[in-house]
Structure formats: C-alpha cells, structure tokens
Amino acid sequence: MDRNVNKIMEDSDLEKNDVFIYSVISYDNGDLEAVPSGWLNENKTICYWPPKSSKNITTLIKNCAKPNEDWNSYSCSLIKQYGSYVDAKRKVAKLVDSCSSSSSQEFGKGHRRKKISSRVMSSENSELIYVSPIVETEETNSDASIMNISNLPVSFLTDNVDTNKKLDRLITTVDVLLKEVASLKVDIRENNKLIENFRNASTTEDHFCEVSEKCNLKFPIENLSEFNNMNKDLHENEDLKKEFSYKMKLLSGGKSDDFVRRMLDRCFSKEFATKLAWTSAKGNIPIGDSKIVIYLELICRKYNNPNYTTVMFKTCVSSWLRNASSRLKKNKTLNSVDQVFLDDI
Template sequence: MYAVITFQDSDELMVVPSNWLSSDMKHCYWPPFKSTEKCMEAVQNKLNPETEGKPWEKLRIIFLGQYDTFEMAKEGQKQYKEYKERSYPLDTILPGIKRQKLESTQGMSNNQLQPLLPASPASTSRMSADDKVEILQMLRDIKSKVQQNSTMLKKFKDNTVSEAPSSTFVPSKDIKANLKLPLRTFEDVARTEMELKNATTRKKYIKYFSRLGGFVPKDVIKNIMQQVLTDDLAMQFNWQGRGNKKPFSQLMLTDVIRDAALNRNINRGYCETEIKKYLSYAPGRKKSKEQGGPGHEISNVISTSVMDNQPENRETFLIND
C-alpha cells in the first residue's frame, strides 16, 4: 500500500510506501539518494528503508491518506495539491506577492500593508484619494482572506493528525482480507450481514472504513464503496430496490458506512446521496474498465452537472432510487 504525506519541515506533498511510515504515522523514512529518479524508483518498488543495514533518515510528516496502489495514491496526491492551491487564490490577485509575504500580513495594520502595493512611488503620488481608499480596502479584503485560509488550513492539519491511524490499527491488506472485501455476490452480502450482528465485528468494519483516506467527502464515500462492492455487484443494487434490483438502504452494511462517514464528519444525508450516485454509476465504471479508459469519470461529471440544473431528468431519477 501507499500513503500521501506532507513533510512538516518542507511542506512537500509526497507519495511513499506504507512500509516507510512509523507506527504512529508521524514520521517517514526517506532515502539518501540524490537522484530524483532513484528516489521515485525506490518508492514504486517499496524498498526496505535502509542502505547496507543502516536505516534511512526519519522525517516528521503529516499523514493525509492511504491507498491500495501507487496510481491511486498519485491521484490522491493530485487532489490534495489542487485543494492546497485553491486555498491560496491570492497569488492570482497580486502575482508579485509570494504566499509567504501574504501570510506575514496577518498581524499588519493598514499602514504597514501599504508597502505591498504593486506600484512605484511616482505612480503612487499621482493616485487620487478615491484610488488609495479603494486599494486600501482591497488590501483589507486580502488580509481577511489570508486569515481565513490560514485558519482553514490549520483545521485541516489538526483533523488530519487526529484521524491518522493509531499504532494499534493500520488499515492493511491483511485486515481487508479478514473482512473479506470487496463483496462479490449476494452470498457475500448475506454472510456480512450476519457478521455485522456482532458488535465487535461491526466496530472493526467501521474503523476500517473510516480510515481508508480521501480528502473531500465525495472521495471518502467513493473510497469506502470501492472497498465494499465490486461494480458487478453494485449494478444489482439501487437505494430503494426498485425494478429488479435489491435495496441497498435496508442493509446493516449501509448503517456501518454511515457510521464510518460520520467519523469523518460527513452527515447522513450527504453520505446517502453519494452512495446513490456510486450505485447508479456502476454500469459506466464497468464499461470504462472493460474498454481500458477513464471515460466514466467524465460521464460522472457531466451527469452530476445535468442533475444540478435539471432535477427532473433521468439521471436524478436513478440517483433517487
């Protein structure tokens, strides 16, 4: 398995093998290779974190998520990176001001902010009073936005650290095998429903699902559902059991997914909506896999967009099943 992490000292976002992480998910071994290509090769081959019997350097990290394959981890890394960039839209407002400078304005007064104006002294002296007032207001807005972004990023880091697996539980292939996932047949579903009547087993499932990773709520539910059902089996379900399909909403397993989502601060309504979408998109995912392409991702985006603008269309009916 692979993990997406951020190095605390450099703020770099990286994909690393899970066997490079410490048991508390707060440190990561890093190879001493100077070549970037050699480091990437070590990551993909999941080398033991040592050279000639000597352990590599341990670096402090923030654990963000864990994935079954390198490709899935790279996709997760891309999503984290996009979120991080969206958290700092101010670079596009004043391109000459770097992020570090913007962050340093948090404690500045309006007079202290004036040197950040992207204008020469001569042009400043020719500004009208209204222009100066407008620019000062813009800087106040920038200062407020920077404070909001910093607060949001701090909350994200705090939540990520608190959600990192403890030393007594790290989702792994062994645990997944013990839970016998993903379910492939109705017999598998019936067996799991029986198992979930046991409170201890139920807690194991909730714990495993809630630690599968995913940065935004949509990805959290998607990661859980990918572990729960194969696409072939997902095609046999819809939410209410309409037509010739089985009702997914009546399974104890569905309650377990809701509880796992709640552990990630995802409310019941949103969780159910994403489950409905996941079930309705199963045929598209299967077709895309058979064709060997990522086309289902595009169709999902298009279908979701249509649903937002035309509540009465067919896609919405499928998701509300």
C-alpha cells in the first residue's frame, strides 16, 4: 500500500470537515467513480479501495470510512471535488451521458472493487452486480464498467428460476420414491410373515400328511352336497378339523381382510360362490352360521389378528360374496382370451 495512506488515516477527521469531502475520479481504463476525498493520496493520483471481501461499500463511501492497511490501490486522475456524495454522483452521471455513445459505459452506486485483471461480483447484501477494471490489450475493450442488474440478459436473471423448477421436480420425484420404498417395506414384512408361517407349519407337516390319508378334505367346494358334507365332517371329525386349520394357516400373512379373502377363495369355487350369501336372502345358500365360516373366523383371529372382531369378519365375507359374480365373469373373460391366444398359436 502507498506510504501516504498512513497520513491519510491520521488526517481523516480533517477531511470530513473539508468542503470538498468527495472527489470524482477517472481510473486509467476510463471508468468514472465518486469516492471520499480521504481515499486519495496527497497528489490525487492514487485511490485506495476496500478489498474484495468488504461488504456494504456504499455505506463505507457515505460514511467516509478510513482506509485500512489491507486496502488495494489503483492509479487515477482527479476530475473535480464536491461537498456532498449526491453532487459527486450527479457529476459522474453527466459525464457518462455526455461522453458515452454506447451502453458499455455504465456506472453504479459505489459498488466497484478496483483490482487489475480480475472480475468481481458484489456480495449478497449489495444492490448491484459490478465488474472491476480490465487491463487494456489489443483484444479487450478499454471500458469494463459497473452493470446495473436491470440491464442483465433475461436468461441470466431466470437461470435461478429454472434451477428452482428442476429442484422442485427432483424433490417431488424423491417423495414418490420414498413412498414406493415404504410400500415395498410393508410388502416385504408381509412376505416375511408368510415365510415364517410356512417354516413353523413345516414342523407338523409329517403329522398332517398322515392325517390326510384318513380324511377326505377336498378344496374348493363346488356344490351344496360337498358344502353340507364338509360342515358335518368338521363337526364330527377332529383330524379333519386339524387339517382344515393347518391348510388355512398356510394362507396367513398381511392384512386380516386379505387373509380372509384368501381362505374363502381356497374353500369355495368361483361358480359356487355366486350362490352363497351370509343369510338366505334372495334364495341364496346361507353360510353365516356354517362350521366352515365359524372356523375361518377363529383361524383368522388365532393366526393373524387377535383383535379381529366378528363384525369386521362379517363385513369382509359379505363383501367377498357380493363380488362373486364379478370375479366369475372376469375369470371367464380371461379364460376366453387365453383360448383365443392358444387357437392362434
């Protein structure tokens, strides 16, 4: 830093009382600026400027802050001195308007950090975006100047908007993925329960293989005769009851309603299910009080959910029975499509 800066710092208070507190100067590259007179050396040929890390440069100028040892120095020439910052800035504006024939010569509100061969952007608290002087060469312009943000290209100003939109889309995608992962974790837990049930049941598999030889347990039930026989056998045959419980247990896992629907699908054929109802309404076969349905409720409560109430069970079974015709129709449609496909082959 120039040796005269020490003297400037000592006489700073006197400078504030000077009638010419501010000076309009021109840097070597032709840029104009209004600065405190206390920022110039005795010969008015050097201007001291805050370092790049400084903030609120406008405040420093208006308060005629004392230059520090770490300030940068730049060559300049004095144009005129004024008693107020407003007058000095007005002079800069007039000079720019009178000598500039293109938009390349602009000025700011004191937000210029002079440093040779470097481009500097203002801090977040600054009002303007500015550039520092550029050393002239055959390939460069002689005037690098302060840019007011209102004159920046639209694409520059909207870059952040596009970035925010992309970020929002990314956040939305992440949220969807997290929900999918959570759903997948639930499915995995349910599958783990099914696997555990199979493992636990395998210890008694040999026993039920022997029981099966003595029992006549056939699924699915396809007519009223088979339905009545099954109810009778479950009431009288203890081995058949155990086998029935064992086979239904293998279907457990997941939500209770899903477990109940799997057991019903296993017990009754699609066509026979269309003739069933919880009660005998509309001439349907009532199953609400049958041994089969009573045992299904007990099995669900024992192997899946102890808190599964009779009302919940009845609601699930009734819903399954109401949709029996739709399931049958859908199944026939699928079979028809499969047959057409096989015929084409």
